[in-house]
Amino acid sequence: MQPLKIQNTLTGKKELFKSITKGFVGMYVCGPTVYSNVHVGNVRTFMSFDMIYRYLLHIGYKVRYVRNITDAGHLTDDASEDKISTKARLEKLEPMEIVQKYTVDFHKILQKYNLLPPSIEPTATGHIVEQIEAVQQILDAGLAYIVNGSVYFDVLKYNETNNYGILSKRKIEDSIENTRVLEGQSDKKNPQDFALWKRAEPEHIQRWNSPWSQGFPGWHLECTVMSTKYLGEQFDIHGGGMDLKFPHHECEIAQSEACNHKAPVKYWMHTNMLNLNGKKMSKSTGNHILPQEIYTGNNDILSKAFSPSVTRFFMMQAHYSSILDLSNEALLASEKGYNRLMEAIKNLNKLESTSSSTINIEAWKQKCYDAMNDDFNTPILIAHLFEAVKYINLIKDKKESITKQDLEILAETIKVFTYEVLGLTSSLQTNDDSDKLTGVVELLIQLRKEAKENKNYALSDEIRDKLLEKGIQLKDNREGTTFSI
Ligand SMILES: [Zn+2]
Structure with missing residues (x-):
């Protein structure tokens, strides 16, 4: 078997994966900012x-x-206010109320897409x-300075002793963050x-005491601190x-180097963008499109x-x-491919084994x-899974044969x-339930049809809208x- 290799964006090379501690893996992924609905690109x-x-x-x-x-x-570095506070004022809510609302939304969406919860989900606050403490350490190392209560x-x-740009491969002169700051601001x-x-401006709601000012931490810092605390x-x-x-x-690396004098991460991994209809x-x-609009069909670009x-x-x-284009x-x-795969898995227990395998x-x-x-x-893996779909269909049609033991391995x-x-998730595991659900929806469609015939459009619309809320979309044709x- 080929050993596990990972494309390391730090070195630009596909490298043999060797964990720092044998048998254990520490993995940190930057999570969401919970001031709005999770983006479908983030879901990817x-x-x-x-x-x-x-x-x-x-x-x-053990991960x-x-x-x-x-x-x-x-x-952003020079923003006079942060996004969570802005939204809080707009909606007249406490910042932590916004945080709670969108954290719940985030978890709901990820659960819907069958993501496992991480081992630890720490918060910046x-x-x-x-x-x-980390800011103080960086100040003590002589790599930070204080101006008007901000650090x-x-x-x-x-960059005199380290390489700022080691990950992004940017030269120091090109590494100016693209922020719209007026001269002198x-x-x-x-x-x-x-x-x-x-340092927090007077209108800033989220603020904490510190040796430098009442204020709030820079965004890059939380990941450095939380990854170090939980993963070393x-x-x-x-x-x-x-x-x-x-x-x-890039900032995370610089902060960790400043605090701990070592590179924090062995393998950096980056996912690519998700486009919609060929455009950003x-x-x-x-x-x-929102992730929930895909499973409700509630977006004009989708036919269902x-x-x-x-x-x-x-x-x-x-x-x-x-890059993936949705x-x-x-x-x-x-959907066709997924159904074909599910159908083949369903057919597995219909296969008869023989005394020898031709596969x-x-x-x-x-x-x-x-x-x-x-x-x-995963695309190559899926190609191999479809090879198995082909085997299953051939065995079913008695054009190939398989032993009991091989059939068990295949399944x-x-x-x-x-x-x-x-x-x-299997479309098969809930077959009984889905049969019942289909029956109930068909019953509601019939009742809606009768409501329409009786010109009770309010009821007919209500049935349609309430079903849509549950993720069931009706299409009249x-x-x-x-x-x-
Ligand atoms: Zn991060």
Whole structure:
């Protein structure tokens, strides 16, 4: 079997994976900022690391997976106010009320897409003391300075002895964060410097006491502090979306080096973007979809609702480091593929074994592991799963034969990769329930039809809307009404 290799964005190379402590893996992934609904692109990132987490567990590692919640202001260096406070004033809520609302939403969505919870989900506000200590450490190391109650990391000074740009491969002169700051508005010595602690303006709601001012920590600091606290000064894997590579992850490395004088992470992993209909997603252009709109079908770009498992299958059909384009057509194609896979798994117990095999199942199984060991190559794994679908259909038609033992290996392997590793949920496990559900929905469709015939449109609309709230979409067409769950 091929050993596990990981594309390390720090070195730009695919490297043999060797954990710092044998048998154990420490993995940190930058979590969401909980001031708005989770973006579907973020769902893809978290789903990719969920698959990685699942595979590491499957091959026997004990994994401590830490994914944080950013619930203190997600600020840019020179922002006079942070996003959580802004939203709080707009909606007239306490910041922690906003945080609670969107944390619940985040968990609900991830659960819907069958993501396992991380081992630890620490919050930024729960680690203010540690962040203040880290700022002090960086000040003591002479790599930060105080201006008007705010503390900034001295990037140029750090770069004299270290390499600021080691991850993003940016030169120091190109590493100026793209913030719209008017001349003279910033307290920073150099435009590259970033905030470790910001003094709070009077209107700022979230604030804590510190030796420098009443204020709040810089965004980059929480990940450094929480990863160090739970995984140690050096740990195995740090992940996130590639948009976080600079400045966020570059700053994390600099802060850790300043505090602990060692590189914090062995393998940096970055997931790629999710586009919509060939274009970047953006709320302002309307080229945008929420994760819940995919399974309710409640978005004009979709012809129907797609189940979370179909969407998950669609995402797993691309390598985590490739750009993926979401579209109605792509989801329809994935739905067909997913159904074909489920159908084959259902057919497994109809297969009859014989005294000899005409298929080399061990070699096939090996290829599945080799695909995953090659930097978690899920599209290749899925291609192998479809090879198994072909075998199953041929065996069913008596065109190939298989022994009892090989059949057990085939069934076990296809199920392990489909459910345990890719994290798909079976459309079969709930067959009884789904039959009942279909019956109930058909009954409601009939009642709605009668309501319409009696010109009771309010009731007919209510049935449609209430079903949609539950994720069941009705579509009226010439032949009658169809539904998707
Ligand atoms: Zn982070």
